[in-house]
Structures are given as C-alpha cells and as structure tokens.
Amino acid sequence: MARLWYLRRGVAWPPVLGCCGAALITALLVVRWPDSAGVLVPGVLACCAGAAAFVYDEAALPVVAVTPRGAGWRRRLRLGVTLVPLSVWALVVTLRPGDVPLDRPGWWLLGDATLLLVTGSAALASRRRVSTPGALLAPVVAVAVIAPVTLSGMFMWGTLYPIGDFPGAVRTVWLVVAATATVVCAAGLLPDGSSVRTWALRFAGLSALVSPSSVHFKERV
Amino acid sequence: MSSLSLPASGLAGQRAMAVIEARRMARHPVFLLGVTLGFVVLGLYFVLVDDETGVPVVLTLPILGAFYIGLTTVIAAALLTRSTEVAIEAVATAPGTEARRTLALAAAGIPPFVAGVVFSAALVVAATVIGVAPQEWWFGTLPDWQVWSIVLMCPVACLDGALLGVLTGRWLRFRGASAIVVVALIAVTLLGQAPLLDTHGSEWRLWVPWALFHTGDNPDGTQTLIAGNPAAYLGYLLALGALAVLAAMWHDRSARTPRFRALVAAVALVALAFFALAVTTGNPDNRISDPIPSRVTR
Numbered sequence: 001m002a003r004l005w006y007l008r009r010g011v012a013w014p015p016v017l018g019c020c021g022a023a024l025i026t027a028l029l030v031v032r033w034p035d036s037a038g039v040l041v042p043g044v045l046a047c048c049a050g051a052a053a054f055v056y057d058e059a060a061l062p063v064v065a066v067t068p069r070g071a072g073w074r075r076r077l078r079l080g081v082t083l084v085p086l087s088v089w090a091l092v093v094t095l096r097p098g099d100v101p102l103d104r105p106g107w108w109l110l111g112d113a114t115l116l117l118v119t120g121s122a123a124l125a126s127r128r129r130v131s132t133p134g135a136l137l138a139p140v141v142a143v144a145v146i147a148p149v150t151l152s153g154m155f156m157w158g159t160l161y162p163i164g165d166f167p168g169a170v171r172t173v174w175l176v177v178a179a180t181a182t183v184v185c186a187a188g189l190l191p192d193g194s195s196v197r198t199w200a201l202r203f204a205g206l207s208a209l210v211s212p213s214s215v216h217f218k219e220r221v
Numbered sequence: 222m223s224s225l226s227l228p229a230s231g232l233a234g235q236r237a238m239a240v241i242e243a244r245r246m247a248r249h250p251v252f253l254l255g256v257t258l259g260f261v262v263l264g265l266y267f268v269l270v271d272d273e274t275g276v277p278v279v280l281t282l283p284i285l286g287a288f289y290i291g292l293t294t295v296i297a298a299a300l301l302t303r304s305t306e307v308a309i310e311a312v313a314t315a316p317g318t319e320a321r322r323t324l325a326l327a328a329a330g331i332p333p334f335v336a337g338v339v340f341s342a343a344l345v346v347a348a349t350v351i352g353v354a355p356q357e358w359w360f361g362t363l364p365d366w367q368v369w370s371i372v373l374m375c376p377v378a379c380l381d382g383a384l385l386g387v388l389t390g391r392w393l394r395f396r397g398a399s400a401i402v403v404v405a406l407i408a409v410t411l412l413g414q415a416p417l418l419d420t421h422g423s424e425w426r427l428w429v430p431w432a433l434f435h436t437g438d439n440p441d442g443t444q445t446l447i448a449g450n451p452a453a454y455l456g457y458l459l460a461l462g463a464l465a466v467l468a469a470m471w472h473d474r475s476a477r478t479p480r481f482r483a484l485v486a487a488v489a490l491v492a493l494a495f496f497a498l499a500v501t502t503g504n505p506d507n508r509i510s511d512p513i514p515s516r517v518t519r
Contacts, residue, residue, distance in 0.1 A: 135303075150284065
C-alpha cells in the first residue's frame with residue numbers, strides 16, 4: 001500500500017502521461033500518413049522516451065532522500081513507472097498503425113533499450129541529487145532519438161529504424177544499447193554511498209577490499 | 222546579480238540585458254552539444270561520402286545545421302527562458318517589464334545565428350575546395366541568389382529555433398513542453414510538405430518552418446529542385462521569427478498596447494506577403510537536373 005501511495009503522489013504524472021498522450025497522437029498520424037512512418041514512428045519513440053525521462057522527477061528530493069525508507073527504495077520503486085511508456089510503445093508496435101511493416105521483436109527491442117537507457121540516466125541523475133532531471137533530459141532525448149533519421153538518408157550505413165526487415169547488424173547495435181542501458185540502470189539503482197567499483201569488487205568476491213572489516217585487516221597486517 | 226544594477230530603461234539597459242542573454246546561450250551545454258554534433262556530422266559527411274565527382278547533394282546539407290543546431294537551440298532557449306521563472310518574485314521587483322526581459326531573451330538567438338553562418342560558410346568553402354558534379358544544383362546550374370538563399374536557410378533556422386524556444390518558455394508552463402514542441406515541429410515540417418513534393422502544387426508546401434528545396438539524388442542519377450522562391454521564403458522565415466518574439470512578448474499583459482497590436486498585425490501581414498511571394502515567384506515547377514552517371518542506382 002505504501003508503495004502505491006508513494007507512486008500515486010510522488011511521481012510527476014502530468015508530464016509522464018502527457019508525453020504518453022503525445023506518443024499516441026503521433027501514432028494516429030502514422031495511421032493517416034503511413035508513408036512518413038520512417039520519421040513518425042521514431043517520433044512515437046521520442047515521446048515515450050520523453051515520458052521515461054520524467055519518471056525520477058521529485059521536487060522534494062532532498063527531503064525524501066533522508067526518510068527512513070531511503071533514496072534507494074524510492075529509486076527502485078520508480079523504475080516500475082517506466083512500464084507506463086513501455087506499455088504505450090509495446091501497444092503501438094503490436095498494433096502496427098497504418099499497417100506499417102514493423103518487425104515486432106526488433107522494434108520492441110529498440111524501444112525497450114531506449115526507454116531503459118533514458119530511465120537509467122534519470123535514475124543516475126536522481127542519485128546525484130538532481131531533483132528534476134526530466135526537464136533537461138526529455139527534450140535532449142527527443143532530439144537524440146530522431147537524429148539517426150537525418151543520418152540514414154545521407155550515409156551508406158543504413159538506418160537504425162528499419163521499416164520491413166530488421167537486419168542483424170541493426171539488431172546488434174540495439175543489443176549493445178540494451179546492455180549499456182542495463183548497466184546504467186544498475187548504476188542508478190545502487191544504494192547511496194556505494195559506487196559501481198565497490199559493487200563490482202563485491203560481485204567478484206573481493207568484498208574484503210571494500211567492507212569495513214578490511215580496515216582491521218589492514219591494521220593487523 | 223549584474224542585471225539588477227542595470228539602468229532602469231533605455232537602449233543601454235536593453236543592450237546590457239541582451240548581451241547577458243546571448244552569453245548565457247553561448248555557454249549553454251545543450252546549445253554547445255548541438256553545435257558540436259552539427260559540425261561533426263558535416264565533417265563526417267565530407268570525409269565518408271565520397272564520390273568521384275565531388276560533394277554529393279550539397280544543397281540538402283543545410284538541413285544538418287538546422288536540425289542539430291536549430292532544434293537544440295529550441296531546447297536551450299526554452300530552458301533559459303524558464304530559468305528566470307524560478308526567481309520570479311525577485312525578478313519582478315527589478316526594474317523593467319516582462320516584455321523587456323523577453324525582448325532581451327531574443328538576443329539569445331545571436332550565438333545560434335552565428336553558428337549557422339559558420340556552418341554555411343564551411344559548407345560553401347568545402348564544396349568549393351572539393352568540387353561538385355557539373356550537373357549538380359549549385360552555382361553554375363542555378364542563379365547565385367537562389368543558391369545563397371537556400372544555404373542561408375540554415376542560420377535563419379538556427380535563429381528562429383532560439384526565438385521559438387523563447388516563445389515556448391514563455392507560454393508553455395508544463396514540464397516537457399520543449400520535448401513536445403520539438404517532436405511537433407518535426408511532424409508538422411514533415412507532414413506539411415511530404416505529400417506535396419511530387420505534385421504540381423509543390424510550392425504550397427512553403428508554409429512549413431523548414432521547406433525542402435532539394436530532394437537529393439533520384440534513382441536515375443538526376444536531382445529535383447522543388448518549386449518556389451527561396452529568397453522570399455527566407456524573408457518568410459525571418460518574419461516568422463519576429464512573430465515568435467512578438468507572441469512571446471504578448472504574454473506580458475502590460476505590453477499589449479494599441480501600438481504593439483498594430484506591430485503584430487504588420488509583421489503578420491509581412492509574413493503573409495513573403496509567403497505569397499515565395500509561392501508565386503521563383504521556379505514555377507519542380508526542375509529535374511541532368512543525370513549524374515555515377516549516381517545512377519537502377
């Protein structure tokens with residue numbers, strides 16, 4: 001119950017839902033002008049990514065961060081809100097507006113990778129005590145998501161948003177983005193006071209190098 | 222703090238405020254990122270897209286500057302405008318009105334405009350040094366004024382991006398407004414002209430904020446120059462930018478004097494006149510270039 005209560009009151013729902021609404025409106029434009037899907041479908045993704053950027057907006061961050069539940073609990077809980085723009089994206093790709101031949105697994109992958117990367121970046125910013133990362137992240141992400149469209153027509157290396165077949169090379173690029181997003185998310189969700197290096201050492205079984213007892217170990221040595 | 226010690230009114234105070242806003246834009250990380258990306262992509266194009274005849278489709282390249290510098294400028298200008306709202310109570314007690322501050326914010330368009338001019342200059346210099354195919358739409362196959370007008374659309378779009386950002390920051394208070402504006406701008410620009418490009422009425426596409434005049438290489442090696450007068454269109458873009466500033470100033474109720482309303486109406490009429498000129502003069506129909514043999518793909 002506490003979780004739902006917090007999510008209902010803590011999350012900046014107007015910008016999250018507003019961007020999701022913009023994504024659905026853009027999807028309707030694809031229904032009307034399917035020939036322009038090469039730009040409009042990335043536009044849908046840009047809106048969903050914009051929504052994900054607002055997941056970690058919290059005006060009262062300095063207050064919330066020192067509550068007994070702590071900032072880590074808050075960040076883990078908010079990650080679940082990414083499911084809202086993810087669901088919008090999954091719905092659009094599943095319905096294939098305008099009968100645009102989108103390769104569903106490929107487009108699900110690129111959408112999930114992008115949204116996870118954006119959410120992870122917002123979580124990282126929130127971890128660094130930036131209370132409203134969405135204000136800057138959302139528009140920058142919107143431009144960044146659409147930018148590859150301008151390049152595909154000019155360079156010979158193809159497009160990152162293929163309509164029709166989804167080439168293996170493009171899938172590899174998006175798998176790399178997804179892997180990066182996973183790392184960024186993990187880094188963003190780390191408890192306060194610990195670094196990626198600390199957790200990597202613990203994961204490698206070298207906790208003696210990072211735990212408080214290591215101080216005594218050094219003293220004895 | 223320096224703005225509080227400015228003269229209460231007059232040109233000197235306005236100029237000082239404008240210099241501050243231009244400096245803030247020139248140092249804004251989003252703007253700097255956009256400029257860097259724009260020049261990197263342009264450089265990559267010259268290095269990677271090689272053709273024995275020279276630089277391909279030169280007249281399509283201003284879109285790179287307009288996209289990377291212009292769109293990021295929309296974001297940066299909106300953030301700059303909104304940033305002063307945090308201290309609205311303190312700012313409201315300072316000398317000057319909101320309309321004056323908005324007018325000063327319009328000076329944030331100077332750095333993007335300069336960046337766009339440098340981008341266009343780099344484009345022209347590189348195309349001159351590397352060369353272009355003799356059939357390419359460029360100096361020699363087009364009147365010079367048409368080439369310059371299309372090339373200069375880049376800095377004007379960068380300037381207009383800043384002015385649109387100021388307008389966005391003044392009127393749209395919800396978070397994520399600039400993200401929605403960027404996507405809407407792209408959607409309107411695309412959908413407003415794409416269905417018209419290959420039709421006899423292609424000149425009617427010129428109402429959009431970024432009109433294509435060159436479609437790139439066709440599969441048979443030719444290139445299409447789209448109808449319309451690019452010089453008049455440039456005037457139309459400048460008038461749109463002026464309208465954006467006036468619409469942003471309109472946010473201040475005290476600025477809505479009869480003189481100001483007349484000015485808005487006059488600029489709107491000028492924009493319409495330039496639009497009419499762009500549609501009715503210049504190239505009446507789409508023009509197809511001679512084929513460039515090395516670019517034939519079918």
